[in-house]
Structures are given as C-alpha cells and as structure tokens.
Amino acid sequence: MAFIEIAGLRKIYGSHEVLKGIDLEVDRHQVVSLIGASGSGKSTLLRCINALEPIDAGRVSLDGDVVSGPGVDQNRLRRKVGMVFQAFNLFPHLSVEDNIMAGPMRLLGESREAARDQARALLDRVQLGHRASYYPDQLSGGQQQRVAIVRAIAMRPEALLLDEITSALDPELVAEVLNIVRDLARDGMTMILATHEMQFAREVSDMVVFLEQGTLLEKGPPEQIFGNPTEARTRQFLKQIIEAGRL
C-alpha cells in the first residue's frame, strides 16, 4: 500500500472544475514532481492533500488512513504533512527562531529549550545559524525560504509538500534552496513538489507527473517524461519550457 494515495480526487470552485479526477500514489521516500502550465491545478492538488482545501469527490489516504472527508482530525493530519509555499509565508512578527519553535512547542508539547536546540541545529544545517534572532524582513528571499523549509521539518513530518518554492526567488538564490531539497531527498524524505525547475525535477524525482487543466495527463520516471513523453500536449509544454531556456 502506497504512503499517499489519491483516488478520483475532484475539486470544484463555483462552476469551475479545477481538478477532474486525479489518481496518484506516492510511496514512502519517493520524490514526485508535479509539472504543468500555470493554472493547471498543481497548487490546488497539494492543498487538497493536507486538507487546506476541502475536496468535492474522491479520497486521500495517508499511511493507510483515509484523511479526506468529515470526522478527520485535520490538525493532526497536517502535523504529519509539512508544506512550503511559493511566497515563504513566514510569520513576520516572529523571529526566525520563534517561527521554527512555535509548532514544536505549542503543538508537540516540547520544552522551549528542546525546541530551541532543534531549531538551532536545523538552522546550522541550512547555514543560517547566525540568523536565528533575525526577523523575516531582514532576510533575503533565499534565506526566508530556507527558514520556511526548516519550520516545516521542525515538526518532523512524514512527508513534505513543496509548492513552487523557488518561483519567487531571484535566479542566483535558487540553488541554495534547491540544495536543501536535494539533501532532504537523499535523506529519504517523502516529497511532492510542484515546480518549474525542470532540470532539478529530472535530477531528484522518482516520478514526474504532468497536469493539464485539472487532469493528470501523464506520469512516469523522469527519463521517460522528459526524454520521450507519450502525450502531444506534454511534448508541447516541454518545448515551450526549452524555448524559455529553462531546461
């Protein structure tokens, strides 16, 4: 049984069906990349997995337990599935350290000392140990995003959802963030990432999924999707990406 199982997932905003029946299975320690044009439903799919958006049909299971639908403790579910956003979404009124410590202290019941030790250790790992007492607006975009990743993994989640985490960064700051994701992949973190960094997706993914207007058009190992896609639409999308110089 796969770690994350999505079956027949549909999401409708008003009269607009944004996800039209998605089936996807992700095993433990797998890294899955979601690619597709802007508006194809990548963010919505990620937000449905940790129930930030209620779904209209189908189901989502995590580790054998159905986590969609009524009667589920969504707060507990979300502790197990971390999320990192395109715009970082750090808490501006809290220092870097406090951003990271809030979850472990208030939700996992850790002592301030234990939470701080963990935050410091994680910050050191992403070369930000010297920024622990800074505020988010004193950091560069790349630094903020690294803090956001640390904030998510400080909850010791079993999976991570990364929503275009480098799209808001200046080009020279992309690498410092992707390096961390690469490390996480090597450590065996289960991850689903929506991304436009095709080179990176090709390198770290076990599976690449192409979304097109709310349908999962094609999925497979990166060599196949990038080297020899079956769908004409996938070929066209990748051609546009190459022309934009992103692959």
Add this chain to the structure above:
Amino acid sequence: MAAADPSGLSPPPPSLGLAVVALLVAVAGLLVIGITGGAVRAGVSDPGLHGLASGALYVALAAGAVTLWLGARSLTLALQSRADLARSEILAARASAARARDSALIVFGLTLALMIGFFLVQMILFNDGKIQKTFLRWDLMTESAADVARAFLVNLKLALIAQVLVMIVGLFLAVARLTPGRAGAPVRMLAIAYIDLFRAVPAIIVLYLIGFGLPLTGLPLISKVSSQWFAIIALTLTYSAYVAEIYRSGIDSIHPSQWSAARSLGFSFPQTMRFFILPQAIRIVIPPLLGAFIALQKDTSLVNVIGTMDAFNQAKFYASANFNLSSVLVVAILFVIITIPQTRFVDWMLERSLEKRKRG
C-alpha cells in the same frame, strides 16, 4: 527676450510677475494690519486689554515687515534673473528665478497665516473685548480652574476604565463575528446585530437609557451602582461596537497566506487566530484604536446628562453662577491638553508604518 539659447538649455521659469504680486501683497497686508489694528485698539477701554491690543498690533506689524522684506528680496532676485538671462548665463538665471519664486510663495503663505492669526486676536478685542469678556475672563478661569481640574479626574477615570473594557469587549465581538462554520452562524449573527445596533444609537441616548433606566429596573446588583459606573457601562457598550469593527478590519488585512502557513503546521483555527493573526492585526490597528479612544475620552463629557459630577458639569455650575462661559473654556482647554499629544502620537505612528511599507 526668450530667444532660443544656442546652448540648448531651456529658459528659466518666469519670476518677475510673481515677485511684483508678492511685494504688493506684503504692502497690502501691512496696511490692513495697521488700519484695522489701530481702529480696534481705539475701541478698547480696559487698560489690560489695551496693552494686549497694542502688543498684538506691534507683533503683527513686525511680521508684516518680514513679509515686506521677503517680497523685496523676491523682486531683487527676479531682476537678477533677468540680467543673467540678458548675459546668456542661463543656469545662473534659472537659479535666481527659482529663488525669487520661492521667496514670493513664502510671502503668500506667511501673509495668509498672519492675517488669520491677526484677525482671530482682533475678534477677541473687537467691540470693546465682548468676546474676551464672555469666554476668556482670566479671573473667572483661575477661580474655577482648581475645581474643574479636580472634576476632570472623573473624566479621566471614566475614560481609562471604559478603554480597558472596550479593548476586551471589542476584541471578543470581533472574534465572535469571525467565528467560522455553520455552528458559528448564531454567534456571528449576534455579534453583527450588537455591532449594528450600538453603532446606530447615539452615545448620549445609550447613556441616558442606561443612566436613568437601570436604576428604575430595581435589579439587585445593577441598579445600585454609582452613576459613574452607568457612564462606564454606556461608553463601553457604544465604543466596543466601533472598536470591534476596527479589530475586524485589522484581522481582515492579514493575508490569507498567513492562515495557510499556520494551518499547514497543524494549528487549529483558534490557535492560528491567537498566536499568529491577532498579534499582527493588533499592531496594525493601534493607530485607529487610539483614534477611537480619543473620541471616547471626549464623550466622557456627555455624562453630565445623567448628573455625574465631571469637569463639564462642574464648569456649568460656575458658568451659571457667574453668567459667564470662561469656566467652560477651562474644560475645553483641559481636553485639548490631553488630546493633542495623543493625536500627534497617532500621526507619528501612522507616518512610521507608512514609511515602513514604502520601504517594502
């Protein structure tokens, strides 16, 4: 004169006309001050007031002399600019013209302010100081000041207690109004009904109904409290409705991505509100909150309708004993003294947050 310059420099801005007008305005101002001030002073009989009239007249004349000097300088600079231009020294001509225009504009601003200030003083002195004798009798002001100031402590006490209560009740209402889900609907509705109701009814009516109504109810505890507490209850009822809306606007202004971030970590709705949304929202609403508090402080003077002995009531007592409003002016001055520092502080905070946002 405005022949195209071979160097390709654009010509200086026109300044001569402006300078001439400035000079004329300064001269006219001086004449008006001299004639009006002299006439009003001649009609003042009280020796003390006569001194004031003379003082005002001389100060105004001195200020008028300054504008005259500035006007003359403007004209000199404008002529200088013309001479520079004739020698094709365009850059120098432009600089002189700009300074000439500057001086002329300062003359206009200064003359306007001077006229307004001068005529306010003349109004007080006009008709043998009738206005001064009605509102500004120094002897009556000092006579009532001690009692009025002591009674003003009541206003401050009412304001302070009501402000604390308003902060708590308002926050409670704002959060109630934002309770999510179907189960929260009745709570939301109650909060909205309350807010609408108390924003609709004038504060003085609420005060009247509470102050005279509650004692009549004969209810055990509530009908026995002092009239000061009725005032506090009434002000809290009214102002918490306003403050609830201020809090709500602050909460609404927090970007939804902050909710996403906190919820994705596993924080519940109330936890997210408490730890991440409210701390940010409250910082944003401090200036409008202080604005509401200033209004509340002033509305403490409404309590005289239910007979609470506040500064206004005390001053009215003196006013009717002397058939003179100077004691009431003391109340006005006391409110000005406590309010102006607060409004300046709010402005300073707003400016600072605006700057912060501009810097991004």
